[in-house]
Amino acid sequence: MKRKAILRVTSKLLIPLIMLFALYVQFHGDFGPGGGFQAGVIFASAFILYALLFGVANARRVAPAGVVRAGLAFGVLLYAGVGVAALLLGGNYLDYSVLAHDPVHGQELGISLIEFGVGTTVASAMITIFFIFAGQDPEIGRGER
């Protein structure tokens, strides 16, 4: 019917844009409002929109449980790993100044990396939470008919 056609076409146009916007927010956290947490939530909202329209089973094929769980762990390990890398390069924990050839670039690199870790973990966490909650209710599970 018409309502479903509108939803499906619009979402297929919007979901890539949402993801792109999430990446923009992620990497412009240095210069404007943004950063890891906000970007992660926006990125996850693309997946949630897809799951609402096409059903959790279909969404699971796009974001399999194993990949999402790996994303959860990867983000935390990246954040802590940047700190350990700073330790190994001679500074204190999470001292970004030692990460590159001069302190300013080091700070930029460090912040970008840890924010990326935060974004990955937050996106994976939001996706996991939504899929688990939505998988409970058979209505949401099937998606729009």
Place this chain on the structure above:
Amino acid sequence: MISVHLPVLQVVVPLMAAPTCMILRNGKAAWVLALVITWAAFAVALSLLLQVIHGGPISYAIGGWAAPWGIEYRVDMLNAFVLVIVTSIGSLVVPFARASVEREVASDRIYLFYTMYLLCLAGLLGITITGDAFNLFVFLEISSLSSYVLISLGRDRRALTASFRYLIMGTIGATFYIIGVGMMYMATGTLNMADLAARLPAMADSRTVHMALAFLTVGISLKLALFPLHLWLPNAYAFAPTAVTVFLAATATKVAVYVMIRIVYTVFGGPAIFEQVPIDKVLMGLGMLSMIGASLVAVFQDNVKRLLAYSSLSQIGYMILGLSLANVTGLAGGIVHIFNHAMMKGALFMAMGCIFYRVGSVQIDALAGLGRRMPFTMAGVVVGGLSLVGAPLTVGFVSKWYLIQGALDRGLWPVALVILVSGLLALVYVWRIVEAAYFRPSPDGASEIQEAPLSMLIPLGVLSVTCIVFGIDATATMDVAFAAARALIGGAP
């Protein structure tokens, strides 16, 4: 090179091991990783304590940013002592948990158990070691959230409601803490504890500072389970898996006592602030109410884990009483009781875990005749029970001695009387357990009950022996406790 970075490694190593456990998916592999990591953390804590004893307080700047602007990890005597306590219990619970968790947690969730366990440990260690008030909130929430999950893993469905109630009350407590920190930030402009300690005396008259102390005390009291904010503790300890109860009973509330000591004595300058805001009288009154009231309720419990949970509430009253006495002896008594209670309660709850493993129930009636069938386990119970009462040659006696001495130094002999009375009440409920185990005949059909597996008995044995060893010769613990108390009451670290 590593020894310089030990303060941060203490927290980072368990924190990185937790997601690794989650990737591992396998229960056995997760257990091995948890074992290695907790023993490494214990080694780090011991070396930190030795560094502080020989060299004085250690300061570590995270990210290379110097103290008032950056987050600083600061280890002094009190810190290092609590770190050793938390990591020692953390490393003893993991071998104990191997058999106990298989019995009490669904097998496809065991790797998640160890993930949450390592996160909780990392959070507690972070609370203890940090020198920044807001960083403490972050770690407080990390440890609290993971302990809510740990508690909800119990098989009984009441574990879920217990965990939910703990979640609500714990979050309110953390929010009150954060309101207090916000008020302190508003008054002084800094979040670093040492810097706050330097700036707060100038503002000691302002109402913002008084309200900050009030909010902080209420918030931390919720985490401490001080009467009347204790309602979450009995159910949470009773229905959680036993390994979780051992860990939380021996560490989580102790770390909250540490936070209270740190806030009241280091940040607010201890005895000086008591004239403005009579926190010491309030804490003394509530501590005494905890001691007597919780012991009375414990006498009437039939579920032994719940009985021990109420007993924990009364022991926390002892620690808060020591804190409120505001003299070196009383404070040292409270600090050493952190160690002693961790050992006592750890041993008692581990024994309960052994009993649950073999018998399948922790009601008092189920303990009938176990004195003959599970001799080592019940020996552990007897040692722990004697400690609770405060019998000489056990650790419980040491802390009671110094608390009574601290009370008498201030001329408060009614307080000393209350300490003695609550020891007698402890005798009543310990006698109930001992009487059921040794003086009642075994029920029929109980012939197949044997002693608990060795992996559970050895940690229990270690804790029981510690109770006796540090009760006979308490110089090591008392030296550290007195040094910590002197550093606190003498002024900022």
Place this chain on the structure above:
Amino acid sequence: MDVPGLYNYWIVVVLMMIGFYVVIAQGNLVKKIFGLNIFQVGVFVFYISMGKVDGGTAPILEEGFKVYTNPIPSVLILTAIVVGIATMALGLALVVRIREAYGTIEEDEIEKQEGEVP
């Protein structure tokens, strides 16, 4: 007392009291969680309004601006918001499990069911 000038603190107090009341008085577990959230939002507003500097612009480096509001409270609240969301997610997951186990999410009915078991 400068009542109109302190309007942000009045809003904070009202939000906190509403949230706290909902946590204590409501029997439905989901409503309790949302009350907790409202309580925390009150605290967030407290911090952020505390950081505002008169005549300061948003704490993002821009050409031509000299006075910025204090960025630290905003950063602290970012962390606190994330913690609040994690707590809410955990609480709601617990409520789902409680509903599976007890069949209800009203606190008084749960207590009645618990009272029957020793």
